Amino acid sequence: MTMLYQNERGGAEAAAPPDVDRLYIQAVDQLGPALARLAVGYEANPIERQDLLQDIHLQVWRSLTSFDERCSLRTWVYRVAHNVAADHIGRARRLKGMIGLDHPAAEIAADPNPSPETEVSDRLALARIHAMLHRLQPIDRQVMILYLEEEDAATIAEVSGLSAGAVATRISRIKRVLAGQVVLEAVR
Template sequence: MARGHTTLNSPPPSQDEAYREAAETYGGAIVRLARGYERDADLARDLVQDIHAALWRSFAYFERQCSVRSWVYRIAHNVAVSHVQAALRRKSGGLVELDEIDTLAAPDNPEADVGEAQASQRLLSTIHRLKPADRQVMLLYLEDLTAAEIGEVTGLSPGAVATRISRVKSLLAESFQSPETER
């Protein structure tokens, strides 16, 4: 039998087993998510640990009413949003609504070769400026979740998720256009 799958007759995995399987399967996504919410590398590592601790605790009451994938993302995003909100209480300002973002953050070194790494950094810089709800939708979208799956995690309707994604994609398309295409 494949790992992580139970038959109808087998008992659900224990809290430790369920956590271990989820951490193994989604560990990389948790790290990417933490980097998406927290720009400081040390704080991102702390956030990863906080997410793992909350995830382990959560499997004590996980009733399998949604997929393990949705559950992991829900827990991870809830912890990350709480992390951002706590940081905001410590220092005020900086986050904006999706409609309020007028330009992307400038690249760190405009003289450097404009490559994939720089575009990723620009994308993360923009995502860091979004309010937690919009940031959550975009990070889940970048993890290839569908609008319905994102809705399960966030509590938004799939239509609201699709609208947010479309608005951010339009913003990014405008912001990432090269100067040659604007002539």
């Protein structure tokens, strides 16, 4: 007789074979504390961290149905855990950038009359961005300038001769490098 459990969408799925349960228990025995530390490294908020850890455990258990021992159980579990954590961070970043309907309009709108200090700060920030852009390789500089001009990846691809996917990848990587430089400058 096959046991059933309810999946996330409310449907029924066959229960995992006993071998998966044995592997999961083995993985948790070996790596449980490491998975908890991994969750701490990815998520500062204790409630979100607990959700992340729970999601890691669920995905590890689910993934073990396709574990074929081409790598060690340890490697497999870490790959799954890091992928889940990276997805978690990606979702959090996307959600963080969104503006909810419960925000007052004053928080959303730009200040129409910035103070002189704000104007100077904005000019200095823009000068730093330009200096960073000038240190980029020519193709990267071209891509980022077009990106800052709010061109889409297809247009940038057409202009630069790169594929749209390559443009999107370059933009993501360059933004990370530039953000790292901003952090380093702030520390100095």
